[in-house]
Amino acid sequence: MDEGSAHAGGRDRARRYVAPLDPADPRFGRPRDRDGERRHRRLVANTGPGNSPMDPRVRALRILIPLTFLAVVAGIVLVFFLGLDPGTTTQVIGPEPRVRAAVADRPHRICYEDTGPCAWLSLVEGELYALSTNGPLREEFGRMGVSWCSTSGYFGSNVSGSRFDPRGNVVSGPAPRGLDRYRLAVDDHGALRIDFRSLTTGLQAGRADEFVPERGPQCDEIPFDREADLNLE
CATH class of the missing domain: 1.20.5 (Single alpha-helices involved in coiled-coils or other helix-helix interfaces)
Structure with missing residues (x-):
């Protein structure tokens, strides 16, 4: 094989490797039918991966x-x-005179929609208080977190040992402040309402000028109160 033939063969082999990859390239021969007639290429729209838009x-x-x-x-x-x-968190307790009569001798508990939060309704020298049943300490939380001692008339927690007077002020124990208070109001129809969304923080321990005197011996452990809930019927 002479040198010219070798170069020609090399060009043919190289042409096979550099042939255009795009069928639309004009260097490609146009496809033909079996009868020799040339076919027209049909362009199909490419929608890309995924569903069609x-x-x-x-x-x-x-x-x-x-x-x-x-x-x-x-x-x-x-x-x-x-x-x-x-939404509202105000709840009607009942006619004010009846509520006052019900808590004249002892406080009673009322809970928002019978679930919670809850408050002790206490009457002290003619003034009504709605004291939270949750003490300021974590261990004093819950429906029975702060109970009422019937002999002393004080509130307290059996878990922490904190004691509070009928106004909610700290008398003894580790509580850093008194019981929080909910807002009470009398509407135009004479009904007493409690707003469980309006809460006033209790007085800091040691800041109270005076305490409501105990009416009897203090409870070492406050017993379960079966008559705690307010009943105006």
């Missing part, structure tokens, strides 16, 4: 996502600018 489900999703976003934004605007009412 013309799919009804895809089109619905493209509409739903912006609408969901707008609904969330509208809700935020309504809450912060129009002041949607999150």
